[in-house]
Amino acid sequence: MSAREEVLARLRAARDVGGSTVPDVPRDYHRTGVHAPGSAAAVERLTETLTDYRATVHRVGDLDGVPAAIAAVLAGSSSVVAPPGLPGEWLGEVTATVRRDDPPLSVADLDRLDAVVTGAAVAIADTGTFVLDALAPDQGRRAISLVPDHHVCVIRAADVVSSVPEALARLAPDGPLTFVSGPSATSDIELDRVEGVHGPRRLDVVLIVPPRA
Amino acid sequence: MRIALVATCLGDAMFPQAPRATVLLLERLGHEVVFPADQTCCGQMHVNTGYLDLALPLVRHHVDVFSGAADVVVAPSGSCVGCVRHQHAMVARRGGDEKLAQAAEDLAGRTYELSELLVDVLGVTDVGAYYPHRVTYHPTCHSLRMLRVGDKPLRLLREVRGLTLTELPDAEVCCGFGGTFAVKNAETSTAMLADKMANVLSTHAEVCTAGDTSCLMHIGGGLSRLRSGVRTVHLAEILASTTEGAPA
Amino acid sequence: MTTDLGMPTVASDPHGHLRGTEPFPVAAHRALADTQLRQNLGHATRTIRAKRAAVVGEVDDWEELRRAGECVKADVMARLPELLEQLEASVTARGGVVHWARDAEEANRIVVGLVRETGSDEVVKVKSMATQETGLNEALGAAGIAALETDLAELIVQLSDDKPSHFLVPAIHRNRSEIRDIFLREMPDVDPDLTDEPRRLAMAARAHLRRKFLSARVGISGVNFAVADTGTISVVESEGNGRMCLTLPDTLITVMGVEKVVPTWSDLEVFLQLLPRSSTGERMNPYTSSWSGVTPGDGPQTFHLVLLDNGRSNVLASPDGRQALHCIRCSACLNVCPVYERTGGHAYGSIYPGPIGAVLSPQLTGIDGPDDVNASLPYASSLCGACFDACPVRIDIPHLLVQQRAAAVEAHGRPTAQDLAMRAAAAAMASPGRFSLTERVVKLGRLLSRSGRIRSVPGPGAAAWFGARDMPEPPAETFREWWGRRERS
Ligand code: SF4
Numbered sequence: 010m011s012a013r014e015e016v017l018a019r020l021r022a023a024r025d026v027g028g029s030t031v032p033d034v035p036r037d038y039h040r041t042g043v044h045a046p047g048s049a050a051a052v053e054r055l056t057e058t059l060t061d062y063r064a065t066v067h068r069v070g071d072l073d074g075v076p077a078a079i080a081a082v083l084a085g086s087s088s089v090v091a092p093p094g095l096p097g098e099w100l101g102e103v104t105a106t107v108r109r110d111d112p113p114l115s116v117a118d119l120d121r122l123d124a125v126v127t128g129a130a131v132a133i134a135d136t137g138t139f140v141l142d143a144l145a146p147d148q149g150r151r152a153i154s155l156v157p158d159h160h161v162c163v164i165r166a167a168d169v170v171s172s173v174p175e176a177l178a179r180l181a182p183d184g185p186l187t188f189v190s191g192p193s194a195t196s197d198i199e200l201d202r203v204e205g206v207h208g209p210r211r212l213d214v215v216l217i218v219p220p221r222a
Numbered sequence: 223m224r225i226a227l228v229a230t231c232l233g234d235a236m237f238p239q240a241p242r243a244t245v246l247l248l249e250r251l252g253h254e255v256v257f258p259a260d261q262t263c264c265g266q267m268h269v270n271t272g273y274l275d276l277a278l279p280l281v282r283h284h285v286d287v288f289s290g291a292a293d294v295v296v297a298p299s300g301s302c303v304g305c306v307r308h309q310h311a312m313v314a315r316r317g318g319d320e321k322l323a324q325a326a327e328d329l330a331g332r333t334y335e336l337s338e339l340l341v342d343v344l345g346v347t348d349v350g351a352y353y354p355h356r357v358t359y360h361p362t363c364h365s366l367r368m369l370r371v372g373d374k375p376l377r378l379l380r381e382v383r384g385l386t387l388t389e390l391p392d393a394e395v396c397c398g399f400g401g402t403f404a405v406k407n408a409e410t411s412t413a414m415l416a417d418k419m420a421n422v423l424s425t426h427a428e429v430c431t432a433g434d435t436s437c438l439m440h441i442g443g444g445l446s447r448l449r450s451g452v453r454t455v456h457l458a459e460i461l462a463s464t465t466e467g468a469p470a
Numbered sequence: 471m472t473t474d475l476g477m478p479t480v481a482s483d484p485h486g487h488l489r490g491t492e493p494f495p496v497a498a499h500r501a502l503a504d505t506q507l508r509q510n511l512g513h514a515t516r517t518i519r520a521k522r523a524a525v526v527g528e529v530d531d532w533e534e535l536r537r538a539g540e541c542v543k544a545d546v547m548a549r550l551p552e553l554l555e556q557l558e559a560s561v562t563a564r565g566g567v568v569h570w571a572r573d574a575e576e577a578n579r580i581v582v583g584l585v586r587e588t589g590s591d592e593v594v595k596v597k598s599m600a601t602q603e604t605g606l607n608e609a610l611g612a613a614g615i616a617a618l619e620t621d622l623a624e625l626i627v628q629l630s631d632d633k634p635s636h637f638l639v640p641a642i643h644r645n646r647s648e649i650r651d652i653f654l655r656e657m658p659d660v661d662p663d664l665t666d667e668p669r670r671l672a673m674a675a676r677a678h679l680r681r682k683f684l685s686a687r688v689g690i691s692g693v694n695f696a697v698a699d700t701g702t703i704s705v706v707e708s709e710g711n712g713r714m715c716l717t718l719p720d721t722l723i724t725v726m727g728v729e730k731v732v733p734t735w736s737d738l739e740v741f742l743q744l745l746p747r748s749s750t751g752e753r754m755n756p757y758t759s760s761w762s763g764v765t766p767g768d769g770p771q772t773f774h775l776v777l778l779d780n781g782r783s784n785v786l787a788s789p790d791g792r793q794a795l796h797c798i799r800c801s802a803c804l805n806v807c808p809v810y811e812r813t814g815g816h817a818y819g820s821i822y823p824g825p826i827g828a829v830l831s832p833q834l835t836g837i838d839g840p841d842d843v844n845a846s847l848p849y850a851s852s853l854c855g856a857c858f859d860a861c862p863v864r865i866d867i868p869h870l871l872v873q874q875r876a877a878a879v880e881a882h883g884r885p886t887a888q889d890l891a892m893r894a895a896a897a898a899m900a901s902p903g904r905f906s907l908t909e910r911v912v913k914l915g916r917l918l919s920r921s922g923r924i925r926s927v928p929g930p931g932a933a934a935w936f937g938a939r940d941m942p943e944p945p946a947e948t949f950r951e952w953w954g955r956r957e958r959s
């Protein structure tokens with residue numbers, strides 16, 4: 010018997026002995042969050058939770074404010090990578106050399122770049138998280154937001170939800186997804202959180218919040 | 223109300239002051255207490271050491287003795303009530319005796335730990351007690367997490383005249399007793415006990431109280447070895463004390 | 471445990487590292503004597519308990535989430551074979567290759583073969599309990615393949631040729647200055663002025679591993695959740711070493727215990743709330759990666775998923791015991807356990823320590839007679855119940871401990887001294903007449919008393935009690951005697 014057949018046979022037998030009654034899963038936890046998606050309160054909470062985990066938040070009032078905000082946070086960088094679909098005008102004011110990941114850059118190339126700018130698929134206010142969808146053109150493949158030491162992420166208020174369930178409902182799990190909550194950190198020394206290990210050590214979030222969002 | 227008393231084997235043989243105080247307290251509150259003389263032990267030690275087969279006759283005996291005894295059953299012990307409520311039916315079912323399991327469930331539904339009986343069933347928190355001492359309360363694990371008695375014992379203690387209640391640091395951490403654990407893993411048990419005693423001593427209480435004689439035996443045994451002078455006294459004894467003194 | 475630094479020691483048990491070499495009380499004795507260890511553990515567990523309590527307190531539907539988590543896992547157990555077949559089909563459809571392993575040895579053989587096929591003699595690993603369980607590093611080492619642990623705590627353990635002692639923080643038993651000393655001793659190019667400031671230590675790890683990540687060709691990972699209907703695998707981590715291992719190599723080999731499957735993507739909405747708050751005490755861990763099979767142009771272009779049984783089917787056969795397979799390895803039960811806090815993880819022998827380890831390890835291996843060291847694990851608890859309250863998926867660990875004690879008793883064969891004592895006690899308590907007789911014997915204890923207390927009693931069990939505790943003198947009158955006297959008067 011192959012290992013597959015044997016393991017499955019054992020599991021079937023064991024399952025039948027131990028019980029095969031499928032329970033109803035109670036879904037009475039909150040599936041919608043306390044704040045409406047895109048609401049001022051959701052954005053406010055996101056700002057708090059991001060900041061709490063040492064991301065720096067920069068607010069702009071509309072898309073026109075994005076280029077200056079990005080240029081400001083990249084002031085000290087000499088090179089930056091952008092995914093193929095990131096709006097070109099967002100990088101219009103940066104002084105750093107901009108490399109598009111198109112064709113894809115090698116890991117060695119990425120390692121020489123100072124920063125990366127991406128969009129995000131959704132952000133979760135309760136937890137201070139944003140999610141990168143590798144299949145989205147403005148977010149790009151996973152390596153580009155991993156190797157450079159400084160990540161600048163642009164998030165629209167409309168993409169801010171309150172809770173984890175609302176975020177998952179907006180995501181398709183087919184392509185690679187990366188949930189990011191703050192710069193890389195570790196709790197491995199005496200179980201206290203210390204920022205800055207292998208992932209980007211600096212995280213800036215540019216939040217586009219139209220007045221009366 | 224007619225209330226049947228589970229004296230508990232440890233209470234009967236080693237710490238009779240706790241069941242005695244329970245009787246005197248309930249009688250003072252105007253209730254009738256009966257003591258079914260055939261009672262022995264709820265079987266907790268056997269269950270918790272893994273001897274479920276040996277526990278089965280003890281469970282059967284307990285259910286036989288108490289099922290017809292009264293509408294309500296009380297034990298001055300969180301862990302014995304925990305065993306009755308959460309383990310008796312399991313032991314019966316494992317032994318293939320569904321009838322016994324159902325009788326055990328019925329009895330469990332009418333069996334209360336002392337603070338539960340007072341607060342939930344009899345609806346009193348001020349039992350008219352007087353106890354002029356500085357007291358700290360250890361919420362035993364089974365009262366806290368098996369029975370979820372919550373702050374009921376504290377509500378009772380706060381109404382006791384003359385009593386100064388001091389808060390026990392890390393109160394909810396186990397004292398390290400755990401029945402046969404205290405013997406089978408004696409060193410780990412005593413390490414836990416040492417921390418519990420340090421916390422008790424830090425309160426400068428004269429008396430450490432709890433709702434379970436077994437934990438009090440453990441904590442008291444340690445405090446006695448240290449010759450600390452701090453006494454362990456069951457909650458029932460404090461509640462039974464009046465201006466006329468402690469119960470006989 | 472290490473392969474690339476010391477002599478490879480291959481686990482001889484086909485189950486891998488699920489059994490230690492000495493019973494719990496013996497191992498605990500050593501741990502209790504180590505005051506540094508107790509300080510480190512006390513400090514770390516106190517820190518994490520406070521953090522967990524704070525972030526769990528923020529969630530007003532925590533109990534509803536726990537119940538949902540419990541039921542999703544119970545559903546998984548009821549449909550485990552079918553869900554695994556579904557997972558296999560979804561992963562395969564997305565370009566992954568699925569392998570099945572009956573036990574640890576087979577899983578290791580599969581992984582070693584897959585690494586050999588790539589021609590690489592080095593792999594980067596992100597912490598995984600499954601590969602610790604199988605002893606994969608030793609197996610790779612024996613095959614001439616160096617396995618580099620990249621999780622900070624795992625790296626500390628590997629560099630110091632130590633054993634992991636916690637799910638989440640395998641080096642929880644080390645404090646910052648011990649970690650600095652290990653780094654200074656074992657990292658070739660480390661800054662000699664390294665201090666014990668946690669941030670500096672984290673940076674040293676970054677520098678040490680950076681080049682390895684960028685050049686690695688094979689990555690090895692475990693799994694937190696595998697979604698049956700989409701083939702999505704999810705790995706929860708903090709440092710970014712996981713992202714490195716999952717993204718940069720050409721080949722990714724992922725090993726998972728079969729119980730890690732969940733039915734649908736939306737089930738993660740429950741676990742991604744329960745897990746981070748319970749484990750690191752964060753609202754969300756810094757990084758969670760998920761992927762499905764192979765994505766052209768992004769990440770590893772070869773993906774293998776190894777499904778491991780290794781005793782799990784034994785556990786599944788127990789209607790209650792299978793709850794132990796619900797574990798999401800958050801380690802909250804370890805952090806609240808007063809026994810774990812004092813003995814640390816090594817005392818449990820198995821790589822699964824703490825309350826959950828005490829009920830999982832003996833079920834995975836089975837209990838092989840009275841001398842099996844795993845038979846001592848279910849007794850390594852005072853049954854205080856703190857583990858149940860902390861468990862995000864409501865595993866009734868106290869009940870499982872009792873159940874495994876029963877299993878240990880059943881495995882006795884010939885009666886032990888404890889069996890005889892328990893039988894005698896049961897006999898004494900089974901009838902009211904014998905019980906009163908016993909009480910009269912107890913009363914003889916008054917003869918041993920000096921000024922109201924007993925300081926010792928002859929007999930083997932007694933020494934364990936009287937080592938640190940007195941007993942009061944038995945009362946002159948038992949309760950039933952008092953009651954009888956009162957009735958008569
Ligand atoms: S048993 Fe529960 S608390 Fe313990 S590690 Fe597993 S999931 Fe966490």
